[in-house]
Amino acid sequence: MPAKLIEVEFSEPINPIKGLERYEKIRILVRYRGLPVHWAEMYNSPWQAIIPAEKVRSAIFEQVGDKLAKLILAEQLGLKTEPNYPLPPISVVICTRDRTDLLEGALAAILAVDYPNREIIVVDNAPSTTSTAELVARLPIRYVKEERPGLDWARNRGIAEASHEIIAFTDDDVRPDGGWLRGIAAGFANPQIMAVSGLVAPAELETEAQIQYEFGYGGMLQYLHSFVVDGSKLPVKNLLWASAYGVGANMAFRRQVFAEVGNFDPALDVGTPTRGAGDIEMFHRILAKGYSTFYEPRAFVWHVHRRSGEALSKQLRDNGRGFGAYLLTCDRNRTVPRLEIIKFALSEWLNGWIIKRLRYPGWFPRKLILSELLGGLQSPFAYREAQLQARKLAALSEGESEEVEEPIMAGGVQ
Numbered sequence: 001m002p003a004k005l006i007e008v009e010f011s012e013p014i015n016p017i018k019g020l021e022r023y024e025k026i027r028i029l030v031r032y033r034g035l036p037v038h039w040a041e042m043y044n045s046p047w048q049a050i051i052p053a054e055k056v057r058s059a060i061f062e063q064v065g066d067k068l069a070k071l072i073l074a075e076q077l078g079l080k081t082e083p084n085y086p087l088p089p090i091s092v093v094i095c096t097r098d099r100t101d102l103l104e105g106a107l108a109a110i111l112a113v114d115y116p117n118r119e120i121i122v123v124d125n126a127p128s129t130t131s132t133a134e135l136v137a138r139l140p141i142r143y144v145k146e147e148r149p150g151l152d153w154a155r156n157r158g159i160a161e162a163s164h165e166i167i168a169f170t171d172d173d174v175r176p177d178g179g180w181l182r183g184i185a186a187g188f189a190n191p192q193i194m195a196v197s198g199l200v201a202p203a204e205l206e207t208e209a210q211i212q213y214e215f216g217y218g219g220m221l222q223y224l225h226s227f228v229v230d231g232s233k234l235p236v237k238n239l240l241w242a243s244a245y246g247v248g249a250n251m252a253f254r255r256q257v258f259a260e261v262g263n264f265d266p267a268l269d270v271g272t273p274t275r276g277a278g279d280i281e282m283f284h285r286i287l288a289k290g291y292s293t294f295y296e297p298r299a300f301v302w303h304v305h306r307r308s309g310e311a312l313s314k315q316l317r318d319n320g321r322g323f324g325a326y327l328l329t330c331d332r333n334r335t336v337p338r339l340e341i342i343k344f345a346l347s348e349w350l351n352g353w354i355i356k357r358l359r360y361p362g363w364f365p366r367k368l369i370l371s372e373l374l375g376g377l378q379s380p381f382a383y384r385e386a387q388l389q390a391r392k393l394a395a396l397s398e399g400e401s402e403e404v405e406e407p408i409m410a411g412g413v414q
Contacts, residue, residue, distance in 0.1 A: 002023060002211075003024075003027050004017070004023040005029075005201075005202065007028065007030075009031050009034075010031065010060065011033050015056075016051060016052050017051045020050065021047065022047075024044055025041065025042070025043055026042040028040040029201060030060055030068070032068060032071050035071075040059055040063040041059075042055075087117065088117075088188065089119075089163070089164040089165070090119075090164055090166045090167070090181050091158075091164040091167045092110060092121065092181070093123060093159075093168065094123070095123045095151055095155055095171070095172075096125065096171075098128055100132050102173050103122070106172045106175060107120070107135075107139060109175040111140075111141075113176055114178050114179060114182065119142065121141070121144060122136050123144050123146050123158045124136075124145045124146065125150070125154040125271060126146070126271070144157060144161050152268055152272075153393070159258055165256070166185075169248060170249060171249045171303075173303060174249045174301045174302065175301060175302040176302075177301060181299075182298065183300065184299045187226075188252070188254070188294075193294045194254050194256075194257040194286055194292060195251065195253045195283060195286055196296055197221060197245065197246035197247060197250055197283075197294075197299070198296045198298065199297040200219070200220035200221045200302075200303050201222075201301070202214045202302070206307070207307045207308070208309065209306055212312065216368075220247050220249060220303060221246075221295070223297060224297050225297065226294070226297060226298075231287030232290040236344065237348060239288060239335075240330065240340075240341070240344045242280050242281070242283040242287060243280045243283075245287070246283040246295075247279055247280075252299075253286075261289050264281075265278060265281055265282075267386040268326065268329065272386040272390065273321075273385040273386040274321060275317075275321050275322050276326075281326050284330060313368055313371045316369075316371045317374055317378075318375060320372035320376035320378075321378050324382075325379045327345055327379075328379065328383045354376070358370070358373075
């Protein structure tokens with residue numbers, strides 16, 4: 001059954017929840033002075049069109065009261081004050097291809113973000129129409145066209161075009177919260193932090209596929225507490241599970257880190273045969289170099305999950321293909337020893353993640369797990385094809401005419 005998603009700012013008056021005729025369940029993101037605190041749930045049985053404010057408040061107190069009490073008490077006693085961190089200029093880069101309808105909603109949300117000094121750049125990746133250019137021309141946003149197909153080519157173009165030292169990336173199926181950039185700025189308050197990511201909440205839970213992805217598969221980044229990840233102290237297993245620390249829908253970097261570790265690898269992610277993992281590989285490379293990243297839940301966005309079972313199956317197949325290609329890239333870059341990558345691939349990824357869920361799927365369909373396994377099995381072939389494709393595109397952009405047979409080194413084109 002679909003679930004109604006709302007957010008409640010507890011420092012403000014709580015209103016009744018309306019429009020519930022078709023919802024049995026309500027999921028509430030409870031916030032206090034902008035900080036996401038916890039999720040609360042309510043059941044609408046028997047189904048009603050409206051749930052009164054008193055009942056909403058009671059449910060929040062019952063489920064989140066202890067966490068709210070600690071925050072309010074600390075504030076009243078002067079033990080916790082609003083941090084006074086700088087608000088540096090930020091370049092926002094949103095990469096897109098032929099999804100103008102989705103992009104329009106994303107740009108509306110980004111333009112509504114509360115931040116004093118930011119620029120917005122849309123990188124239109126090998127578009128087949130002029131619809132995105134026409135949309136952006138009506139807005140106070142900079143438009144750039146990147147002809148080389150591939151999300152990481154678009155991201156690298158965004159880095160080159162960005163004016164500011166902090167560069168934030170998001171996607172066209174994302175709706176950033178109004179405090180998104182302030183959360184990113186808070187993450188970069190420590191000058192040792194090279195990358196920041198944050199909460200990615202579902203924008204809707206209207207279909208079975210969206211519910212399966214968020215709760216059965218695990219969604220994207222769901223932590224509601226901030227933490228530092230020190231790459232110099234991570235064991236190899238955690239270093240390779242870089243997907244736990246950052247995601248392309250919500251990530252930001254100091255420009256200087258690209259000079260240290262290289263740009264995004266154009267042989268990875270959407271628009272290439274590997275279909276994913278450019279974001280994961282970048283976080284891995286930063287951490288493998290011993291730098292630190294930060295997770296800040298205040299830097300959060302709403303993500304529109306795939307609505308159909310067919311689209312979700314394709315996404316998970318792409319996840320498997322991309323993750324396998326990511327591990328091959330780690331081997332090629334020698335970020336960790338090859339034996340450790342093999343052990344991780346067999347023990348952690350194949351057995352611990354995929355096979356274990358095939359044995360005990362719970363209510364998550366086995367056919368979706370098999371989709372991810374199939375993608376993983378395809379990854380070596382996709383990796384080789386994507387490497388050759390990226391090399392040829394790089395050669396063309398440099399004006400070279402001869403065909404190049406050797407794959408490019410992972411890590412991207414500077």
